[in-house]
Amino acid sequence: MPTLTSSSTSSLGDVLGLYSQRQEWSDVTPLPQYEEANPAAPIFYSEEYKDATDYFRGIVRTGEKSQRVLELTETIIRLNPAHYSAWQYRYETLLAINAPLDVELKLMDELAVSFLKTYQVWHHRRLLLTITRNPAPELAFIAASLKVDAKNYHTWSYRQWLLAFFNDDDLWAGELDFVDAMLAQDVRNNSAWHHRFFVVFQSGLREGETDRGRVIRRELTYVKQNISLVASNPSAWNYLRGILDANHLPYTRVEEFVKPYAASTQDTSTTDLVDLENPPPPRGAELPCAPAIEFLADIFEKEGGKDGVRKASELWRSLADEYDKIRKKYWEYRIREALQTVQE
Amino acid sequence: MTTANPNPPTPRPTPTDGFPTATSQTQAETEAILLKHIPQAGADAPVLAKSSHMQFLVRNLVQGFPARYMSQDASQPWLLFWTIQAFSILQVGLDPGNKQRVIDKTMAAQHPDGGFGGGPRQAAHLLPTYAAVCTLAIVGRSGPGGGWDQIDREKMYKFFMSLKQPDGSFLVAHHAEVDVRGIYCLLVTATLLDLLTPELVAGTASFIASCQTYEGGFSSSSQSYYTTDNVLLSTPRPPLGEAHGGYTFCALASWVLLHPFMEVEKDKPTIDARNLLRWLVNMQGTEIELGGFKGRTNKLVDGCYSWWCGGAFSLLEAFGVGGSREHIPSSTSEGEWDDADDSLFNRKALQEYILLAGQHPAGGLRDKPPKNSDAYHTLYCLSGLSAAQHHIFLSSARRDAILDAWVANPAASPDLADDIRKHVFADSLSWTEEEGGSLIVGGKDNRVNATHPVFNLTITHTEGLMSYFYKQTLPPRVKASSNS
Numbered sequence: 001m002p003t004l005t006s007s008s009t010s011s012l013g014d015v016l017g018l019y020s021q022r023q024e025w026s027d028v029t030p031l032p033q034y035e036e037a038n039p040a041a042p043i044f045y046s047e048e049y050k051d052a053t054d055y056f057r058g059i060v061r062t063g064e065k066s067q068r069v070l071e072l073t074e075t076i077i078r079l080n081p082a083h084y085s086a087w088q089y090r091y092e093t094l095l096a097i098n099a100p101l102d103v104e105l106k107l108m109d110e111l112a113v114s115f116l117k118t119y120q121v122w123h124h125r126r127l128l129l130t131i132t133r134n135p136a137p138e139l140a141f142i143a144a145s146l147k148v149d150a151k152n153y154h155t156w157s158y159r160q161w162l163l164a165f166f167n168d169d170d171l172w173a174g175e176l177d178f179v180d181a182m183l184a185q186d187v188r189n190n191s192a193w194h195h196r197f198f199v200v201f202q203s204g205l206r207e208g209e210t211d212r213g214r215v216i217r218r219e220l221t222y223v224k225q226n227i228s229l230v231a232s233n234p235s236a237w238n239y240l241r242g243i244l245d246a247n248h249l250p251y252t253r254v255e256e257f258v259k260p261y262a263a264s265t266q267d268t269s270t271t272d273l274v275d276l277e278n279p280p281p282p283r284g285a286e287l288p289c290a291p292a293i294e295f296l297a298d299i300f301e302k303e304g305g306k307d308g309v310r311k312a313s314e315l316w317r318s319l320a321d322e323y324d325k326i327r328k329k330y331w332e333y334r335i336r337e338a339l340q341t342v343q344e
Numbered sequence: 345m346t347t348a349n350p351n352p353p354t355p356r357p358t359p360t361d362g363f364p365t366a367t368s369q370t371q372a373e374t375e376a377i378l379l380k381h382i383p384q385a386g387a388d389a390p391v392l393a394k395s396s397h398m399q400f401l402v403r404n405l406v407q408g409f410p411a412r413y414m415s416q417d418a419s420q421p422w423l424l425f426w427t428i429q430a431f432s433i434l435q436v437g438l439d440p441g442n443k444q445r446v447i448d449k450t451m452a453a454q455h456p457d458g459g460f461g462g463g464p465r466q467a468a469h470l471l472p473t474y475a476a477v478c479t480l481a482i483v484g485r486s487g488p489g490g491g492w493d494q495i496d497r498e499k500m501y502k503f504f505m506s507l508k509q510p511d512g513s514f515l516v517a518h519h520a521e522v523d524v525r526g527i528y529c530l531l532v533t534a535t536l537l538d539l540l541t542p543e544l545v546a547g548t549a550s551f552i553a554s555c556q557t558y559e560g561g562f563s564s565s566s567q568s569y570y571t572t573d574n575v576l577l578s579t580p581r582p583p584l585g586e587a588h589g590g591y592t593f594c595a596l597a598s599w600v601l602l603h604p605f606m607e608v609e610k611d612k613p614t615i616d617a618r619n620l621l622r623w624l625v626n627m628q629g630t631e632i633e634l635g636g637f638k639g640r641t642n643k644l645v646d647g648c649y650s651w652w653c654g655g656a657f658s659l660l661e662a663f664g665v666g667g668s669r670e671h672i673p674s675s676t677s678e679g680e681w682d683d684a685d686d687s688l689f690n691r692k693a694l695q696e697y698i699l700l701a702g703q704h705p706a707g708g709l710r711d712k713p714p715k716n717s718d719a720y721h722t723l724y725c726l727s728g729l730s731a732a733q734h735h736i737f738l739s740s741a742r743r744d745a746i747l748d749a750w751v752a753n754p755a756a757s758p759d760l761a762d763d764i765r766k767h768v769f770a771d772s773l774s775w776t777e778e779e780g781g782s783l784i785v786g787g788k789d790n791r792v793n794a795t796h797p798v799f800n801l802t803i804t805h806t807e808g809l810m811s812y813f814y815k816q817t818l819p820p821r822v823k824a825s826s827n828s
């Protein structure tokens with residue numbers, strides 16, 4: 001949900017005054033919002049906002065599409081970037097008067113930074129890009145705005161849309177390096193993990209990515225190393241599960257890797273050996289790590305039979321009673337469900 | 345019923361594994377604040393400050409919203425819905441004069457070409473359309489000036505169809521974005537107003553399914569690819585954006601609403617309910633986060649996800665995941681089950697988050713301390729509290745009774761497939777509160793009304809509006825137990 005913003009951004013109105021006082025707007029009849037004097041739940045608008053939106057309603061009524069409409073909608077957007085009708089009308093006006101879209105994009109560069117959390121800023125950009133069809137400079141722009149807000153949902157979806165929509169090999173080429181850089185800043189950034197999954201597993205096959213066996217090995221190594229940096233990072237554990245699920249691989253494939261993370265203490269005897277396949281928990285790790293216990297339980301459950309279910313249930317019981325008590329109901333549900341499979 | 349624990353242990357901080365990053369730092373700051381809201385040993389049970397929340401709501405409704413709500417100028421039907429539905433959850437109705445003012449303001453946002461906008465003369469948009477119709481479900485009535493008969497349903501349907509995309513999704517408004525919030529809002533509105541048709545929702549379930557991410561939750565949208573002769577490819581169809589609580593609620597509720605159409609959907613889409621359940625339970629914060637919900641992996645808890653995530657568990661039950669005691673063996677060797685509570689999330693902890701951290705001392709509810717309260721968080725904290733207090737389930741007995749009482753409408757246009765209409769109606773109205781299934785932290789004075797898991801209206805308001813638009817008389821309710 002967008003947070004409430006104050007109307008602090010300076011606007012053309014500060015310089016030029018209210019629309020109602022400007023000669024070049026005198027031909028427009030402003031339209032107040034409500035006919036009745038006392039609508040329920042009124043908003044206390046600023047004079048400047050009320051003035052601009054009264055003129056906007058007047059313009060919408062006549063259907064005028066002109067240069068000055070761009071000025072008016074900009075005023076409104078600066079005061080309230082969530083005013084989707086102003087955006088919509090602005091877009092139609094840009095097309096109708098054949099306005100130069102590079103100028104519009106420049107303005108958007110500025111507005112995107114001021115109003116990062118608004119849907120409309122990013123969607124308007126997307127509309128413009130489908131016309132200008134020049135996606136290359138966008139990647140750097142997006143990277144810069146992620147510096148301000150590294151988990152911004154709209155920014156990440158915009159990047160994914162851009163890659164998928166234009167689907168150009170040159171655009172895709174730097175994405176793994178980009179994810180690396182984002183995760184190097186914060187390995188817990190789930191948006192970056194999701195982006196990696198999108199790039200590697202969900203956007204079709206590109207050159208250099210066609211050997212899927214190699215890609216899977218690369219990704220498994222990547223995520224294991226990140227877990228061995230921060231053991232209890234749910235984003236990385238979800239990514240590990242994602243790799244295996246998406247490629248229909250059994251969880252046993254990483255059983256040896258997972259085991260030390262589910263143990264209560266660090267096995268110091270092996271930490272001197274470098275095993276790239278199975279990097280050990282970091283020295284500072286708080287063990288056992290709940291996602292690892294869950295992962296092992298899934299392996300045992302899949303193994304099936306009374307013995308598999310018993311071993312899985314013991315692990316779930318340890319989560320319910322000690323390591324992840326808040327989810328007690330869920331772990332007990334897992335026990336019940338698994339028990340049913342062996343009772344039948 | 346009291347929550348006071350003689351010796352509450354200090355909860356464990358979220359592990360950082362000796363490797364702090366921006367995420368773990370903001371997490372730790374939040375935990376430090378939340379820790380101060382954990383009551384001391386022997387403290388009184390937490391109280392829902394109903395009267396101060398009422399004052400907050402009344403002030404917004406009668407006096408109005410302060411200038412910072414200018415950012416919600418394009419969401420005016422939402423401001424009304426958040427306020428009015430919060431009254432309903434607090435078991436308070438409006439007087440006729442205020443009802444009429446709310447109806448009038450809502451109707452002023454109807455667009456001449458169908459649908460509702462964010463305010464008078466704003467463009468029609470799916471989100472305020474939902475908010476307007478739900479507001480009218482609460483305060484409206486049939487007849488002149490009542491709102492219900494002044495909704496232009498034919499134009500609304502045309503507006504909906506004009507937003508439809510070849511991949512089954514919908515734009516939220518002309519030239520605007522596609523996202524599952526809009527689809528949820530459209531499906532709720534169409535369901536309530538008897539506008540659902542196979543034509544309207546063709547391909548929509550497949551689109552929803554394509555938004556599920558590897559984590560199990562749903563994203564805002566997905567990207568479709570087409571062959572050169574414009575045939576939609578089933579793969580790749582990647583989600584845009586990561587799994588998110590708000591989108592997950594909307595996707596899952598849409599999935600439930602689309603259920604009567606699944607049979608006619610040609611590619612029989614599926615979702616991974618197990619992975620969804622796993623993701624949802626993992627959104628609940630731990631003891632140090634007071635059991636509130638977060639909206640994404642590695643983000644902070646926030647009161648509004650009490651509803652978007654906490655409210656999603658009832659929806660999961662609609663397709664057999666968790667909840668119903670019918671599926672659960674009556675005794676197990678563990679012998680530790682709490683028979684009063686078969687839910688899959690921690691209902692008690694969620695209520696504690698809302699009561700201890702979600703309430704602003706000056707009235708209204710909030711994301712988290714030390715933030716201010718606002719209209720949006722007030723409703724979704726209260727709705728989440730309601731979802732945590734009550735167990736609402738799909739009653740097959742109620743469904744049978746409604747189907748038995750169904751009167752076919754001879755005047756219905758033939759393409760409205762009367763059999764599907766009947767099932768849409770019965771599915772929507774067979775949600776039933778389980779007698780004895782309530783768990784109320786802080787005692788009975790904290791009780792709030794149950795709310796419909798799909799629509800977020802009270803059951804009574806849902807029944808009133810739907811029986812009017814479907815021209816049906818509902819059979820009386822018999823007392824419900826969970827075995828029905």
Ligand SMILES: [Zn+2]
Binds near residue numbers: 646647648649711
């Ligand atoms: Zn929130």
